[in-house]
Amino acid sequence: MQFFIDTADMTAIQTAHDMGLVDGVTTNPTLIKKAGLDHETTIRQIATITSGPISVETISTDAEGMIKEADTFLQWGSNIVIKVVMTPEGMKAVRALSSRGIKTNVTLVFTPLQALIAAKSGATYVSPFVGRLDDISTPGMAMIQQIRTIFDQYQFDTQILVASVRNPVHLLEAAMIGADVATVPPDTLMQLFQHPLTDSGIAKFLADAAAWTAQ
Numbered sequence: 001m002q003f004f005i006d007t008a009d010m011t012a013i014q015t016a017h018d019m020g021l022v023d024g025v026t027t028n029p030t031l032i033k034k035a036g037l038d039h040e041t042t043i044r045q046i047a048t049i050t051s052g053p054i055s056v057e058t059i060s061t062d063a064e065g066m067i068k069e070a071d072t073f074l075q076w077g078s079n080i081v082i083k084v085v086m087t088p089e090g091m092k093a094v095r096a097l098s099s100r101g102i103k104t105n106v107t108l109v110f111t112p113l114q115a116l117i118a119a120k121s122g123a124t125y126v127s128p129f130v131g132r133l134d135d136i137s138t139p140g141m142a143m144i145q146q147i148r149t150i151f152d153q154y155q156f157d158t159q160i161l162v163a164s165v166r167n168p169v170h171l172l173e174a175a176m177i178g179a180d181v182a183t184v185p186p187d188t189l190m191q192l193f194q195h196p197l198t199d200s201g202i203a204k205f206l207a208d209a210a211a212w213t214a215q
Contacts, residue, residue, distance in 0.1 A: 001174065001175045001178075001179055001180065001181065001182060002023035002024065002052075002180065002181040002182075003016075003021050003022065003023050003181075003182060003183075003184055003189065004022075004023060004024040004025060004026050004052070004053070004055070004161065004181055004182070004183040004184070005021070005022050005024075005025055005026075005183070005184060005185075005186060005189065006025075006026045006027075006031070006163070006165075006183040006184055006185050006186075007025070007027075007031055007035075007185060007186050008027050008031040008032045008034065008035035008037075008042050008046070009034075009035050009186065010035070010045055010046070010049070012186035013025060013046060013049050013050065014049055015186075016186065016189055017049055017050055021189060022049075022050050022052060023052045023053075023181070024050065024052035024053040024054065024055070024079075024081075024181070024183075025046050025050060025052065025053075025054045025055070026054075026055040026083075026105070026127075026161075026163070026183040027042070027043070027046070027054070027055060027056060027057065027083075028057045028083070028107075029057060029059060040076055043056055043073070043076045043077060043080070044076050044077065046077075047076065047077030047078075047079060047080075050079075051079055052079060053079055053080075053081045053103065053125075054077060054079055054080055054081060055081045055082075055083040055105045055107075055125075056073045056076070056080055056081070056082065056083060057083035057084075057107065058070060058073075058082060058083065058084055058085075058093070061087075061089060062089050063089045063090070063092035063093040063096065066082075066084055066089070066090065066093035067093050067096055067097065069082075070082040070093070070097055070102065074102065080103075081103040081104065081105050081124060081125065082097055082102060082103065082104050082105070083104075083105045083106075083107050083127075084097075084104055084105070084106055084107065084123075085106075085107055085108050086106055086107065086108050086109050086110075086114050086117070086118065090106065091106075091117060091118070091121040094106060094118065094121040094122060094123050095121045095122055098121070098122030098123070098124075099122070103124040103125075104122070104123050104124050104125070105123065105124065105125040105126075105127055105161065106118035106121075106123045106125070106126045106127060107127045107163070108127070108129065109126055109127055109128045109129065110128065110129060110132070110133060110143070111143065112143055112146040112147050112150055114126075115128060115143075115147045115150070115151075115158075115160075116147075116150055118158065119151060119154075119156040119158035122158075123158050124158065124159065125158065125159045125160075125161040125180075125181065126147070126158050126159070126160060126161060127161045127162075127163040127183070128140070128143050128144060128147060128160070128161075128162065128163065129163050129164035130143065130144060130162055130163070130164050130165065130166075130170055130174075131164035131165060131166040131170065132164045133164075134166070140164070140170075141170065141173045141174070141177070144160065144162055144173070144174060144177050144179055145177050147160055148160060148177050148178050148179065159180035159181055160179045160180050160181070161179075161180065161181040161182070161183060162174040162179045162181065162182040162183070163182075163183050165182055165183065165184050165185070165188055166188065167188060167191070168188065168191050168192055170182070171184065171188075171192070
């Protein structure tokens with residue numbers, strides 16, 4: 001399973017990249033605003049860190065506007081993926097962009113049937129939001145399992161990109177189900193390193209090493 005880091009923070013991207021944990025990057029207007037740089041500068045800087053896919057989100061509500069934005073975004077790097085919302089107009093845009101060989105990521109997916117629509121439209125990635133479903137007492141990972149079953153049944157090439165990941169358990173379940181990608185906030189990514197037995201083991205090794213070097 002690939003890890004895409006879900007941020008526009010350059011330090012966080014570089015840190016994860018240096019550990020080999022950035023297969024790609026996902027962004028949205030909220031993340032870019034939080035990073036404090038303008039849109040184009042942010043994406044161009046990210047492209048200098050990773051050669052993996054960078055999802056850049058369109059904000060137009062009609063297909064024509066989405067396609068126009070896409071043509072602009074594609075000039076910012078050779079690894080740009082156009083992020084499009086799950087709407088009828090969005091699927092028109094995905095269909096048109098895919099016919100040109102442009103990679104797309106359909107976002108704000110909350111049902112297996114929305115994922116099926118995205119795949120039939122030719123999306124490269126589909127982004128089901130598991131955490132937001134959990135927030136309304138609907139099991140988000142059950143949706144991932146259903147999408148995996150549908151995509152395998154009909155041999156779609158569209159990749160399942162698990163989004164709205166809130167904790168390491170989401171990542172574990174996504175990997176066990178066979179999701180292609182998970183996009184992960186930096187803080188959640190760092191939690192994967194943590195275990196009390198790892199911490200106590202390191203402390204003991206260091207203590208024993210200090211005692212040995214003191215002799």
